[in-house]
Amino acid sequence: MEQTLNVNQQKEPYRKLIIAVSILIPAVVAVLFGVKIPGYDLSFLPPIYATINGITAVLLIAAVIAIKNKKRKLHETLMKTCMVLSAAFLVMYVLYHMTSDSTPFGGEGVIRYVYFFILITHILLSIVIIPLVLFTFSRAWFGNFERHRALAKFAFPLWLYVAVTGVIVYLMISPYYQ
Template sequence: MNKVNAIQSKDPYSKWVITLSIAIPVVVAVLFGMPKVEGYNFSFLPPIYATINGLTAVFLVAAVMAIKNGKRQLHERLIKVCITLSVLFLAMYVVYHLTSDSTPFGGEGAIRYVYFFILISHILLSIVVIPFVLFTYVRGVIGNYEKHKALAKYTFPLWLYVAVTGVVVFLMISPYYK
């Protein structure tokens, strides 16, 4: 039995996690290449989805604090809130970028390099974190708490970084929105 089949026999959700982990970034990338949908103004969305990123960060920290204090049910609820917020973020992000051109960063000098470092690391890690979040969540749902905990040690800082840098990117680019 190969590694993929071994993983899938222990975890019936693996196919879904792998499919979503590939499909989400591919769909988002394809959407960026599509012509913009005209006639809609969703310019109000960036501050909303930046706020959602900020709330995700707060709830992630609260979820970790809850589990460290032995409050498993609260931890589970907070993680479900984080996943819901992430899905809402993704939906708003896609709608905004389907209807609006990307805003170029107007800063100059060293801040420009800082911005692009944060942006690029945010984008790359937002792709990497998808399977981490999904596999960590599934392992918790199916009761494989040892593997859940082992993977969560990596998932939490990655997810927190993506959530926080989403806010930072928004704050840095917000002066340049039209």
């Protein structure tokens, strides 16, 4: 049993850290949503972080194209950029929600159900994607490319979905911003 644990630690040296960060980020975001800081107008942030989501989606696709064309360094640079953009998105998203009231969706009928389906799947998958991205990145970082590729096959489409639906959610809610 101890030898198995040691082998797993060698394969995933940051396993415990990645799991902790993957739990900590959604927990901190949830707590911060309950914090309201009055006196700041950060209403300019939603189009910025929606744009960041859009750029992330484009760069994710470019990164896949780069690696398929054996441009490993470009792929690595694009993926690191996507991670930085996602972190920037998260910071701006939390800051906006800590300083602004939530905007209710004003659409009616079927579009309301479509909006909430997209929003809920976006939120749930944005939580799921954290460990997937971190483990995928870690595997590449430590040169375990076989396991990196195996996990990237799941991480990529989910991360792309989160990035694209982030833009869609913004476009659907933006007419209701005050």
